[in-house]
Amino acid sequence: MKKSTVTKLHLYCGLFTSFYLIAFGLSSIILNHKIDIENRTIERVWTDQVTVDPSLEDGEFAEDVRDQLGLMGWLPRWQFQRDSIFFRFHTTHLAKTNKIRLDLKTGEVEISEIPKGFLAVLHGLHFYNGKIPNAPFFLRTWVVYQWLTLLVLFTSLVLGLWLWLKYSRKTWELYLFGGLFALSILIMLLL
């Protein structure tokens, strides 16, 4: 293959993965230093009306209310609280937590939104597999993007290494980075 073709392929692959790489680089640093970036303050409160089905147990009931409200997210079971007046639960995903309080008699729901913040969303993409309950189709395509991005990233890496080895490698670079490669493998094996 001609050098210009490989260079272009390397470029296309790199550009395809560039935003993913920036998000992952940032996320790796956040994880490694356990930096707390999540906002925990309520930014907006709104109310809505739902139909109450008293026959449902807590899990199904929370799902039913979430679906009626058109919200997406997981329903942590440890947040379920029911008394004679209210049923409280949370919906949560990588960008937002909603605290829900449902009046069991009137069906009135109070939703308190806690957006986690832009950095938390970028960080959350590290763990996101496109499988948030009630997510629209577009968000579910992330699993395809993620799969392709990893493949394209690997291709870009191989093409870049090939270009370096074939056209511009220097002996000292080979020893230094070959040594670093071996050292990195050794460190990982010792973990």
Next chain:
Amino acid sequence: MNYSLIRKIHLYACLSTTAVLTMFILTSYQMIHHDWFSHDGQKESIIVDIDSDLASEDDWRSFNEQNGIQGRLVRESHRDNGDLVRQYASAGGSFRVTFVANKSEVEIVRTSKSTADAMIGIHRQRGYGGPLQYSLYALLLDIVGVALIVFAITGIIMWFKLLRNNKIAWIIFVGGFIYVLITIILLVRL
């Protein structure tokens, strides 16, 4: 900044992180295709006699060496009856050490992960502290984190300097940007 310098930064950022980046890519696929791999671990428990009360970290270090306890301390707690429990974790598994108060014995529960899970365990290691190799790995992670950002940015700069008029490159770049942007907007709004 001239092209040659940016190219070197781009190249060296990539070369210094090739091993870790390759591991991340492979183990990411393992996590995506979780069902394709075996996750059968092993658990075994032994009781060992001790002649020291394990009062200092030096006592613990030599106790761990004698009994093949690997990894770094991740949790220390006391049971309701006052027994001290220490948990050590490595990529390949974990050890739970229970020091039974008023007795001269310690219970060690060793949990070993399958090979696939041990590889994912490397992916999930993070943070400084513990034996030297863990801090060295944390340093590698920091380098990878910075390198990922650096070689994305230098790659974009090089594209602008070298192939700015390439239409396919623009389509891929703008397409990727719009896709990630819409994803973030939807996540924030819904």
